[in-house]
Amino acid sequence: MNKNEDKELYGAVIRLSNHVVWIALFTVLMMVITITILLQQPREKELGTEKNSYPISDSGPRNSTETSVTKVRKGIIPPFGWKSPDPNTIPKGKEGDMIRYGKALITSTALYFGPQGSVARLSNGMNCQNCHLDAGTRLFSNNFSAFVASYPKKSARSGRVEEVSERIAECFQRSLNGGIPDPGSKEVKAMLAYMAWVGKGVKKGEKVYGLSTQKLVFMDHAASPVLGKAVFVKKCQVCHGANGEGKLNPDKKSYLYPPLWGAHSYNDGAGMYRLSNFAGFVKNNMPYGTTYQNPQLTDEEAWNVAAFVNSQPRPHRNHRTDYPDLKQKPIDSPFGPYADHFSEQQHKYGPFKPILKNYKI
Numbered sequence: 001m002n003k004n005e006d007k008e009l010y011g012a013v014i015r016l017s018n019h020v021v022w023i024a025l026f027t028v029l030m031m032v033i034t035i036t037i038l039l040q041q042p043r044e045k046e047l048g049t050e051k052n053s054y055p056i057s058d059s060g061p062r063n064s065t066e067t068s069v070t071k072v073r074k075g076i077i078p079p080f081g082w083k084s085p086d087p088n089t090i091p092k093g094k095e096g097d098m099i100r101y102g103k104a105l106i107t108s109t110a111l112y113f114g115p116q117g118s119v120a121r122l123s124n125g126m127n128c129q130n131c132h133l134d135a136g137t138r139l140f141s142n143n144f145s146a147f148v149a150s151y152p153k154k155s156a157r158s159g160r161v162e163e164v165s166e167r168i169a170e171c172f173q174r175s176l177n178g179g180i181p182d183p184g185s186k187e188v189k190a191m192l193a194y195m196a197w198v199g200k201g202v203k204k205g206e207k208v209y210g211l212s213t214q215k216l217v218f219m220d221h222a223a224s225p226v227l228g229k230a231v232f233v234k235k236c237q238v239c240h241g242a243n244g245e246g247k248l249n250p251d252k253k254s255y256l257y258p259p260l261w262g263a264h265s266y267n268d269g270a271g272m273y274r275l276s277n278f279a280g281f282v283k284n285n286m287p288y289g290t291t292y293q294n295p296q297l298t299d300e301e302a303w304n305v306a307a308f309v310n311s312q313p314r315p316h317r318n319h320r321t322d323y324p325d326l327k328q329k330p331i332d333s334p335f336g337p338y339a340d341h342f343s344e345q346q347h348k349y350g351p352f353k354p355i356l357k358n359y360k361i
Helices: 003-047 093-107 109-113 164-174 186-198 225-240 275-285 299-309 344-349 353-360
Strands: 153-155 160-162 255-257
Touching: 093 109, 093 186, 160 164, 164 186, 225 299, 275 299, 344 353
Parallel strands: none
Antiparallel strands: 153 160
């Protein structure tokens, strides 16, 4: 082989090598893009990209532009999601003492404000953490991550801008079926200190993953109290009692498992008396020990057991001043009047899709 042929062969090898390198780089680039897309899809599904079928807040059916998690994917908390702070990070001194006292008031409310309360006798014996699990730190169980940061804000229910202490007062009146604690008291200040510590770093208006409860997709038919009773007997009765009476602690001053109806339960003005709130709560938290990663109830079971529990007798609250703007009234508000022609029965148990469609026309 002469020198010219050697040069031509050498050049061909160089050109072929360059092609191989470019093909390899292109292949690697395509693989990176594909992997990125595949990884992004679960994150979008986990956060929930479809429009919420129902408002996140207590605002009405026409204020439904926010997005929410409508299908909670089994898995871990997104790396960019909120996580409750470590209790070991509570500061020392007076500030830490107030935070710790506030947590005790949340976890053992009845000991301080119940029928035998040491501070005042204002409430029904339930504790704040009966609805705000793990002292308001658990995902999809009404946690306090954005509670303090979101106030002051306009309340559709009262029709005016409220301070954060007023929202605590409403919980005492409705969920605890009691009186209002002094907003300037050490106890209210301690609860707010604890809630602010839980939500430290969360800014006003920030979207927080797992903030409230899962907003279940509306069924095509009404929820059934009859079918819900079967779910209650099978899944709930062991803790909450055959008559929904709950189970008292040995001290008889507070509940280990809260009553779900009757004289010592939340009244019919509480947020849990709205079917969507109760169904979303039990879906990801009940029976006790359930998590949103591993729910034990189907969506339909959650809707039905919510219907059964909320069909049972409980204390009544006057609703005449609630939702002065009827167009801002939630479509599952169980009491009229409404800004539409649907019955009170349908607003309470569904089906809700026709009502929602009516407001979107």
